[in-house]
Amino acid sequence: MLATPYVSYDYNKVYEPSEDSFLLLDALEADLSWLNNRFNDAVPLTIEIGSGSGIVSTFLMQNGIPNANGLYLATDLNPWALDATLDTCSKNGCKNSHFDVLQTDLTSSIRENEVDLLVFNPPYVPAETVPELPHSNHAVRDDEWLFLALDGGDDGMVVTQRLLNGLDRILSCNGVAYILFCARNKPETVASKMKFSGWKSELVIHRKAGWEVLSVYKFYRN
Amino acid sequence: MKFLTTNFLKCSVKGCDNSNLNFPLRYVRENCQLEQDESIEFNPEFLLRIIDRVDWQAVVSVASDLGNTELPPNKPEFEENLTDEDMVILRDLHTLLIQTNIVEGQMQCKNCEHIYYIKNSIPNLLLPPHLA
Numbered sequence: 001m002l003a004t005p006y007v008s009y010d011y012n013k014v015y016e017p018s019e020d021s022f023l024l025l026d027a028l029e030a031d032l033s034w035l036n037n038r039f040n041d042a043v044p045l046t047i048e049i050g051s052g053s054g055i056v057s058t059f060l061m062q063n064g065i066p067n068a069n070g071l072y073l074a075t076d077l078n079p080w081a082l083d084a085t086l087d088t089c090s091k092n093g094c095k096n097s098h099f100d101v102l103q104t105d106l107t108s109s110i111r112e113n114e115v116d117l118l119v120f121n122p123p124y125v126p127a128e129t130v131p132e133l134p135h136s137n138h139a140v141r142d143d144e145w146l147f148l149a150l151d152g153g154d155d156g157m158v159v160t161q162r163l164l165n166g167l168d169r170i171l172s173c174n175g176v177a178y179i180l181f182c183a184r185n186k187p188e189t190v191a192s193k194m195k196f197s198g199w200k201s202e203l204v205i206h207r208k209a210g211w212e213v214l215s216v217y218k219f220y221r222n
Numbered sequence: 223m224k225f226l227t228t229n230f231l232k233c234s235v236k237g238c239d240n241s242n243l244n245f246p247l248r249y250v251r252e253n254c255q256l257e258q259d260e261s262i263e264f265n266p267e268f269l270l271r272i273i274d275r276v277d278w279q280a281v282v283s284v285a286s287d288l289g290n291t292e293l294p295p296n297k298p299e300f301e302e303n304l305t306d307e308d309m310v311i312l313r314d315l316h317t318l319l320i321q322t323n324i325v326e327g328q329m330q331c332k333n334c335e336h337i338y339y340i341k342n343s344i345p346n347l348l349l350p351p352h353l354a
């Protein structure tokens with residue numbers, strides 16, 4: 001088993017690594033050699049959307065996932081999350097990887113069809129609405145950032161669905177996306193819709209976490 | 223933000239996706255502050271693969287925005303056995319692509335002219351509500 005990165009930050013402002021984060025790490029670990037083979041000789045570009053504490057991006061860099069020559073970007077809406085991500089990365093000594101963090105919505109500022117590995121633990125909790133982005137980086141109540149980490153609107157799928165709708169213009173031809181779901185997101189339905197529009201959709205791992213069942217699916221082209 | 227990252231950044235405005243002016247962004251030299259990060263080691267093999275991968279036109283364009291007009295207009299090519307001369311070129315590109323960090327700066331879309339800021343090495347590409 002690969003080691004879990006060391007993380008410490010102010011969890012009033014940034015999502016604390018939880019069962020979902022750990023399941024995502026386990027999914028990526030389970031697929032390590034599949035990913036190594038797929039990106040074998042290349043310089044793959046990896047993007048983690050919504051990196052929060054940075055635990056997932058750090059894990060990827062530390063363990064050479066998808067390979068040892070990777071370029072890494074992490075994005076979040078929450079500026080504190082970007083700070084935490086840099087902090088976690090440096091505390092764990094991933095120095096030689098090419099790594100930057102960006103404040104951006106999903107991948108809207110990333111050149112199209114360049115992403116080889118995309119990883120997203122989204123705000124997946126069903127809620128009335130997806131919270132609006134706090135207007136400035138100052139004078140924002142801390143918990144506003146936490147709602148942004150959790151609330152996913154209708155079925156908890158609004159943010160994830162927005163990403164899936166754009167996936168064809170995000171991933172490179174060999175690209176693959178790992179996305180975390182909870183049962184109330186109806187992941188089987190989502191996966192079969194994706195299949196219907198021509199994607200390979202595979203369940204990588206699932207686990208009961210309290211009263212919630214979490215799962216990670218991967219999507220890639222046939 | 224490392225220079226290399228500029229090769230992956232476009233304007234966030236959806237409408238600009240149909241223009242070929244949304245990439246690369248234009249870097250406003252007067253307002254950009256650069257720093258060299260010497261801690262990242264030179265690795266010629268890695269660099270060769272990077273060069274293979276990048277959009278060279280964009281590298282040339284951003285370099286010239288930032289005041290470096292020495293780059294060849296076409297992507298350099300290398301033979302199997304690297305000569306001393308090749309190594310000099312690769313070292314230069316290492317300095318530019320990997321070690322150059324834009325700490326503070328401004329970047330502008332050549333299509334819609336929206337300006338984005340880099341602060342503390344972190345670019346902010348969020349849009350104000352009326353553009354999002």
Ligand SMILES: C[S@@+](CC[C@H](N)C(=O)[O-])C[C@H]1O[C@@H](n2cnc3c(N)ncnc32)[C@H](O)[C@@H]1O
Nearest residue numbers: 015017021050051052076077078105106121149
């Ligand atoms: C459930 S947390 C996951 C954090 C971390 N990746 C982990 O696994 O522990 C979701 C993260 O996504 C961010 N987020 C929410 N909506 C986003 C969007 N539209 N674009 C980018 N990040 C977003 C939140 O700020 C939060 O940090």
Ligand SMILES: [Zn+2]
Nearest residue numbers: 233238331334
């Ligand atoms: Zn634009």
